[in-house]
Amino acid sequence: MNLKELYQEIILEHGKNPRNLRKTENFNKDAKGNNPLCGDNVHVYLKLNNQRKVEDISFEGSGCAISMASASIMTDLIKGKSDNEAKEIIDDFLGMIKENPELKSTILEEDDKTKLMCLSGVKQYPMRVKCATLSWHTLISAMEDDGKQVSTED
């Protein structure tokens, strides 16, 4: 295990100064997620326009450096994408965290991929994987608009 891989500079920076930590005005999709084991919670807000493009995305909540950084990077990358592109990015990220060594998506720029790969350090810390994936599962729920609260323990 390697702490340096887990707490990379980008993670610490995003954890300290999370982007899009606010509530989108006029959001039309949202979902809440929580991790009952540690009390982390996140609320993701989306504004999807008529062309099904993510006009704005934001989140509120509190959590560890990993979960805050993950939500921060996620919202940064999803903003401006179409809903289909967003879904592809989400699948790609969750696939990478779960088993794939690399990201496969061609939508993301190399820079963005590098940022996302910074979160791959959690793969060595099974107890921390949920910290990295909570906001992403919550985003899926918001996009599907199923009104379900996401829990890491379901």
Next chain:
Amino acid sequence: MNIDNIKKEFPIFDEKIQNNDLVYLDSANSSQKPKVVIDRINEFYTKEFSNVGRSIHYLAVAATNLYENTRSSVQKYINAKDKNEIVFTKGATEALNLVANTLGQKYLNEGDEILLTELEHHSNYVPWHYLRKSKNIKINFAEINEDGEIPIENIEKKITPKTKVIAINHLSNVTGAILPIKEITEIAHAKDIIVVVDGCQGAPHLKLDVQDLDCDFYAISCHKMYGPTGLGILYGKKKWLEELPPYQGGGGMIKEVKKDRITYGDLPNKYEAGTMATAQVIAFDKSIKFLESIGIENIIKHEKELIEYGQEILKKNNSVKLIGNPKNKGGVISFTIEGVHPHDIATILDEDGVAIRAGHHCCQILHDKLEIPASARASVGVYNTKSDFDQLNESINKCKKIFDLK
């Protein structure tokens, strides 16, 4: 047994944990096990195994005697009046569920009130919450003061003519506050209120005398007392255990079963349905002997010194903020570090072999009150030393460095 080199009685400390010596500061969660307890489980399964209380063959009789022998040891250890006041359960959680459920069935009615405190563990809240749902019972919470204690007047303030039960922990698993159970019981009994004590943290760290405390029920978690998992104990005053209905139905708890009627067994069988955690019960006798061989007074003194030392060095570490400052405290030190989430603290400490707990420690009510989502907690057992806290402090400094804190 000398407490200064007690560590060598625990085989786990011979292991390297990710190439580190283990600094185990998570005993409030579960304690490590001495070799005598581990060996006893092995020996029982290897040479003496049988189910208890049913068959009449040699092994069954011998196992039953061993099983009942632990009951007697527990009775003595907590100074219960009667051996039949000791009921084995699968854990303290089941013990508390048993009390809430059976009191709910027979004793509590719509509109009655139960008084808890803001310090309660979820296992001493959720079982009562079921009664709120099923019987329309009201739950009140006695508030903590700024030191994370429950002063007796905060209990008195919340007692109403409808209060039927006070369910309260003996020692807080977050602030470490020791609650004045005896005084609370005196006040409660003067008003015919039943007192249920969650003794999960009290039993491993305090001198127990249930007759002196005079509480009606006392729940114990054996795995926090250097004993096996899967085992708890409910102490209940005989009059209550006799009067209340059974909790679970099954083999071993009946007297007579007919197609049209069933009569239940006497104490303690009435509350021990099905095959019990036999090996664990038998091995728990060794846990009690182990505690007795050190002496509870020595344990209390040792742990007090550790907690005082730990608090002292953590207080000197700026950016560490201790949670609660109870005058009468034991077992645990909970803290936060400004700018570092407890989970990040725990992961970084773990890299050095320092095992602590991070989260809300099953006390969400308390964390909400303190307006923090989570905290980090270092808790002690007989095997800890001051050097464990030195290592904790050193690893906290590493944590601060990673997060660029001064």
